Structure formats: C-alpha cells, structure tokens
Amino acid sequence: MPTTAPTQNTTLRIGPHAVTPPVVLAPMAGITNAPFRTLCRESSGGKGLFVSEMITTRALVERNEKTMQLIHFDASEKPRSIQLYGVDPATVGKAVRMIAEEGLADHIDLNFGCPVPKVTRKGGGSALPFKRPLLRAILREAVSGAGDLPVTMKMRKGIDDDHITYLDAGRIAVEEGVTAIALHGRTAAQHYGGTADWEAIARLKEHVPEIPVLGNGDIWSAEDALRMVRETGCDGVVVGRGCLGRPWLFADLVAAFEGRTEDIARPSLREVADIMVRHATLLGEWIGDEPRGVIDFRKHVAWYLKGFAVGSEMRKRLAVTSSLAELRAGLDELDLDQAWPTGADGPRGRTSGNNRVVLPDGWLKDPYDCAGISEDAELDTSGG
Numbered sequence: 001m002p003t004t005a006p007t008q009n010t011t012l013r014i015g016p017h018a019v020t021p022p023v024v025l026a027p028m029a030g031i032t033n034a035p036f037r038t039l040c041r042e043s044s045g046g047k048g049l050f051v052s053e054m055i056t057t058r059a060l061v062e063r064n065e066k067t068m069q070l071i072h073f074d075a076s077e078k079p080r081s082i083q084l085y086g087v088d089p090a091t092v093g094k095a096v097r098m099i100a101e102e103g104l105a106d107h108i109d110l111n112f113g114c115p116v117p118k119v120t121r122k123g124g125g126s127a128l129p130f131k132r133p134l135l136r137a138i139l140r141e142a143v144s145g146a147g148d149l150p151v152t153m154k155m156r157k158g159i160d161d162d163h164i165t166y167l168d169a170g171r172i173a174v175e176e177g178v179t180a181i182a183l184h185g186r187t188a189a190q191h192y193g194g195t196a197d198w199e200a201i202a203r204l205k206e207h208v209p210e211i212p213v214l215g216n217g218d219i220w221s222a223e224d225a226l227r228m229v230r231e232t233g234c235d236g237v238v239v240g241r242g243c244l245g246r247p248w249l250f251a252d253l254v255a256a257f258e259g260r261t262e263d264i265a266r267p268s269l270r271e272v273a274d275i276m277v278r279h280a281t282l283l284g285e286w287i288g289d290e291p292r293g294v295i296d297f298r299k300h301v302a303w304y305l306k307g308f309a310v311g312s313e314m315r316k317r318l319a320v321t322s323s324l325a326e327l328r329a330g331l332d333e334l335d336l337d338q339a340w341p342t343g344a345d346g347p348r349g350r351t352s353g354n355n356r357v358v359l360p361d362g363w364l365k366d367p368y369d370c371a372g373i374s375e376d377a378e379l380d381t382s383g384g
Contacts, residue, residue, distance in 0.1 A: 010257050012212055012236040014049065014107055015150025015179050017079045021257030022236025023225065023250065024182070025050040025243065026154075026216060027083040027109065030299070034074055035282035039275070040243060041077065044250035049081055054111055057086035057095035058378035071104055079106035083154070085114065086138065087124045091378050093141030100147045108146055110138070112155040112169070115188040117358040123373055126156045126188035127359055129169040134370040139176035150179040154216070154238070157200050159357050160189040163364060166200060170208040182214040182238045188357045192241065202232040214238050221345050222249070222256035222264060241347070245303025247275065266340035269308050273331040276304050280327055291322050307344025310334055 012022030025032055025040055030053065037050040052070060059067040073080040082105040086092035092110075099105050112135070114125030129135050142151050153173055158164035166183055173181055183204050185196035196217025205213040212235035215228045225237045243249045248265045255263035267275075279300060284293025301319045310318075314330065321327040 012049075012180075012214070014079075014152060014212075016148075017049070017107060017150065019049045019236065021047060021254055022212075022214070022229075023048040023253045023257070024214060024236060024238045025250070026182075026238045026240035027051045027053050027111070028240055028244075029053050031244070033070065033283075033286065034072060034077075035279060035286050036247065037077065038074060038282060039247035039279055040250045043248045044254050046076070047254050048250055049079070049107075050077065051081040051083050051107075051109055054083050054085050054114065055095075056378065056380065057084050057088075057091045058380050060084070060095045061091060061098060062380075064380070073105075081105060081107040081109060083109040083111050084142075085111040085119070085124060086378060087122055087128065087134075087373060088378055089134070089137040089141045092138050093145045096142045096145035096149075096151070100145060100149050106149065108142065108149055108151050109182075110142060110151065110153040112153055113182075113184050115156065115191050115355070115357065120188060121358040121360065122378075123360050123363060127159060127357065127363065129155055129165040130159055130163055130364065130367050131370050131373070132168060132172060132367055134373055135169060136172050136176060137370075139173060139178055143177040151177070152180040152182065153178055154182040154184070156184045157187045157197060159359070159364070160187050166204055167207050170204050170213075174208050174210050178211065180212040180214060180235070181208065182216050184238075185215070185217040189355055191355050193355075198228060198232050201228070201234050205233050205235075212236065216240065220347065222252035222261075225253055226256050245300055245306060247279075268336070268340065269334060269338040270336035272304055272308070273334070273336055276300070276331065277324065277328055280324060284324070290324060294322055294324060294327055297327075307341040308334075308338055309341070 010021045012019040032051065032053045041050050055067060055071060071082055082099060084095055086095065096108060099108060111125060112129050119125035120127040155166060155169055157166045170181055183201050185198055185200045201215040214236045215232055215234040216238035219225050219228060219237055219239050220242045228234060228237055248267065252264050280294050280297040283296050284290040287293050298319050302315065305315060318330045321330060
C-alpha cells in the first residue's frame with residue numbers, strides 16, 4: 001500500500017452533500033438493500049455515500065409493495081440515495097417528482113449502465129445513451145422534477161466497441177444539469193469480463209470538467225481506489241463487486257484516503273463468521289422473517305469465504321442453511337483461527353464478457369430515431 005492519500009481534494013460534492021472520502025457504494029440488484037448498506041456504513045464510520053439497489057420508475061409511481069420496501073431507509077442513512085431505472089421520460093419525471101414532493105430521498109441517481117438482457121431489450125440501462133434525444137429528454141425531466149435534489153447518472157462506455165456513447169452522454173448530462181457522472185469502464189457487451197478501461201474515465205474527466213466524474217470498475221482493494229484516482233484524475237470512486245463479501249472494504253477505503261494505510265483490515269475467519277451471522281440477522285429483521293433472511297443471505301456465502309480453507313462440502317452446506325442457528329453451527333465447525341489468506345482479494349461476482357447485447361429491433365439503425373419508446377417499455381419490478 002502507498003503511504004500517502006491522493007493529493008487532490010478528497011471531498012466529493014453531490015449537490016449540497018459533501019462526501020468525504022469520495023467513495024460510493026454502487027447500486028447492485030439484490031445486494032445493496034438496507035441490511036448490506038448498514039454493514040458498509042458501519043464499517044466506514046458513516047463516511048461515504050451508499051446507494052439503494054435499482055428502483056424502477058414505473059413500479060415506484062404505481063407504489064408497488066416490494067418497491068416501497070426497497071426505498072425504505074434506516075434513520076441513520078444520510079444522505080438517502082435512490083437509484084432509478086426508466087425508459088419513458090414522462091414516467092421518470094413522475095417518479096422523480098414523487099421522491100422530491102414526498103421527501104423519499106436526498107439524492108437521485110439514474111441508471112444508464114445495467115447490461116442485463118431484460119433491461120437492454122427494453123432499450124434501458126446501457127442501451128439507452130445510444131439514443132441521444134431520449135437520454136436528453138429523460139435527464140431534462142429528472143432534473144426539472146427533482147427540485148433541490150441533486151441528480152446524478154451512472155453509465156458505461158457504450159453498447160460495444162462500435163457504438164461508444166460515453167463522451168456524448170457526458171456532454172448531454174452537463175447541458176441538462178446533472179450533478180455528477182459515474183463511468184464504468186466497460187461496454188455493455190463486456191458485461192463484467194476483461195479489464196475495465198480506466199483511460200476512458202480519464203478522457204471523460206477531461207471532456208466534462210464542469211462536474212465531478214467518478215470511476216467504476218476493477219476496484220478490489222483500497223489500493224485500487226487510490227490508484228484509479230491518481231491515474232485518471234477522477235473525483236471519486238464507485239465500488240461494486242469489490243465489496244461483495246467484504247463490507248469492511250469501506251473501512252479500508254476511508255483509511256486509505258485519509259492516509260492511514262496501517263489500518264487496512266485483514267479479518268480472521270472468526271471475525272468474518274461473525275459478520276456473516278450479523279448480515280443474515282439483519283436480512284431477517286428487514287424482511288420480517290428469519291428463514292427468508294437466511295435464504296436471501298445464501299448468495300453471499302461464497303464471497304465471504306473466498307480464500308479461506310473451507311472444504312467444498314462445507315461450502316455447499318453453508319449455502320443451503322435456512323436458520324441462523326444452522327448457519328452459526330456450521331460456521332463454528334470451521335477452523336475460525338485462520339488468518340486473512342493470501343489471495344483473498346481480487347475478482348468476485350460475475351465475470352462473463354463478450355456477450356451479445358439484447359436490444360429492441362432496429363435500435364442501432366439511427367441514434368436520433370426514438371420512435372416506439374413509451375411507458376410500455378418500463379419494467380414493472382424493482383431490484384433488477
């Protein structure tokens with residue numbers, strides 16, 4: 001680890017909100033719910049910005065029961081950040097005005113980065129910036145409807161290497177009053193494969209010097225975050241898959257940006273096991289049902305245990321537990337005195353790449369033809 005923090009200002013301004021150090025939890029479907037945000041926020045000592053998982057504008061406007069639960073914030077969450085997904089400008093505008101008028105959040109982020117087929121086939125997520133007039137219309141509705149709330153956006157480089165959109169999208173965002181932009185240095189076709197293009201983050205920063213630019217992609221450790229800031233000149237970092245099974249990464253990020261590199265966390269398996277049980281407990285309390293909370297936690301087991309000496313049969317057993325007692329008992333059978341293992345950092349989560357991007361028929365024929373996009377293209381469920 002380097003011994004010094006970045007030399008530039010390490011306070012990120014999101015409208016009226018000062019985010020110090022400039023670290024943001026990326027919205028991740030099924031992951032960044034209130035319990036996970038609590039773990040990350042506690043780890044950081046309340047420093048940083050923690051964004052909800054993706055909320056679809058149609059479901060919010062219709063007050064879908066699941067969606068209304070997903071936008072519930074703990075009283076200690078300040079500022080409250082909601083990420084919205086939408087394709088129809090009118091529906092996006094309604095959702096943003098609802099948030100502003102009812103005081104549901106303090107910051108709105110717009111999703112133009114999701115590469116999954118059920119989103120891109122509707123023309124949403126990382127497919128949408130290709131349609132420049134549609135992107136502009138959505139941003140205009142969102143910013144005008146938000147009132148005093150800051151509006152930010154997250155995007156990718158483009159659809160594929162032949163359809164790069166991030167520089168045009170960045171300029172449109174500035175012109176429409178967006179407060180900050182986060183760029184994942186991959187195309188939609190790459191999904192999460194290959195290596196993130198940090199040079200694109202640097203180019204975007206040069207292209208839109210008027211507003212903060214945040215970098216996203218391949219931040220697996222606090223050192224990666226510092227290196228991204230140094231190499232790209234970005235104003236902050238957005239961390240997604242790097243904190244899967246590692247909510248304490250936010251403690252590392254705070255320490256690194258503050259120059260306290262001796263405080264980088266290296267928890268023992270015993271400490272990790274305690275965090276796992278707490279995570280499952282919080283999920284059960286949030287859902288209102290312990291077994292459902294433990295079942296929801298199952299997807300996190302492999303991420304938490306990565307690098308530790310835990311046999312495949314025990315990993316499978318822990319990944320099918322259905323009660324806190326069963327989870328705790330299984331963990332107690334492990335060698336909990338194991339120290340943090342070499343190689344425990346590094347990629348986690350999805351890594352597939354070179355995917356065919358599923359798009360609406362004729363989507364790529366003309367970037368300025370937005371015919372056929374309507375509220376019918378909106379997804380009706382939140383959380384990805």
